[in-house]
Amino acid sequence: MLELKQYIKSYFGVVDTNDLDKIVSLFKLTTIKKGDFLLKSGKQCGKLSFVQSGLLRTFISTEDKEITQWISTKGYFAADLSSFIFETPSHSSIQALVDTEISTISKNNYKLLGELVPKWHELEKLFIVRCFIILEERIYRHLSMTAEERYEYFFENNKELFNQVPLQYIASMLGMTPETFSRIRRKQLS
Amino acid sequence: MLELKQYIKSYFGVVDTNDLDKIVSLFKLTTIKKGDFLLKSGKQCGKLSFVQSGLLRTFISTEDKEITQWISTKGYFAADLSSFIFETPSHSSIQALVDTEISTISKNNYKLLGELVPKWHELEKLFIVRCFIILEERIYRHLSMTAEERYEYFFENNKELFNQVPLQYIASMLGMTPETFSRIRRKQLS
């Protein structure tokens, strides 16, 4: 659970050591095999998962295609936040792209955090604000950049992903077809 | 401040009447004239504004263009959340599109809420989660829909906006040029 502790420290700054231990103790380390689902759409998202190692893909399926919303790498969380918080059926599915180690906390334990850790809701708020800002920036890129510029930006910030996951998923996440992705990629390589 | 009270009630469900009064009392009703700025990029966003009546536009300026991120109608909030929460310079500007009545809370008063209202941070969290979900859905539409489909969707849900604001702002918000917007619009009208 070392990674998780470090994450919380670095994200929330000074957290009381006791509180930190309480938080981390409610997470459970598990392993999920490549291809397995952490969450299927329609089910309630009953846990929040922190990636210790490996890769998770969050996506939405429609009749004719899958839209990849997010790829969670080491140090990121994965969940359908809406489903997790409001306990509604999830629209998204989450699948492991490789064998993945995660620290998960169940919704029940998550609720306990509010009681056990005095400043929990404040930390939680900061966490979600950060998620919000990430999405805000992402929308801005969709409004202001071409497919090629979005590729460039993503590549610069996630080079290591390009030889770890099927590129079609990255293409989908960036809002373009695999063919367009491939053509942009060739240009950038040469 | 009636609208604001109703908003809080409907969003957060049962809130203690005392708490509700405390929250609302920290907001101040003001008027902002058409064209005036509520926030300029580079400045810190020092307040959170709830639109009682009128329209606010949140946008980002680049060298050659303006990207409209959001238009706040009656019953919505406006702020650069990142700047407001973390007290950093804002990337966005906010401008009134018509004479607008807003209930604003200063950052200082906002901080007081955490002390005055026991469950504040929980309510705050729920508020931000809802903002997060709105963005998540918006990204999904960018990943899965064409300009025409995004137009359709927005039109169905915001018909009243179309004869209140310059259409170029809606076009920008939907990630298309005014020309494309105009052409799609003609198709839909016929």
Place this chain on the structure above:
DNA sequence: GTAATTTCTTGATTTTTGTCAAGAGTAATG
């Protein structure tokens, strides 16, 4: 290690969207 499956690339073509430029319509100002 080979067959089967999936993923990626490439070309040809179509569709969508953007750009540039000009003009019409509308609103704002003195």
Place this chain on the structure above:
DNA sequence: CATTACTCTTGACAAAAATCAAGAAATTAC
């Protein structure tokens, strides 16, 4: 009310991106 500034529309064209189809390349499974 006339002039000035926006805003919207339209056309012609260019560029970007999607689609369809076929074949390589890489992975997975037996």
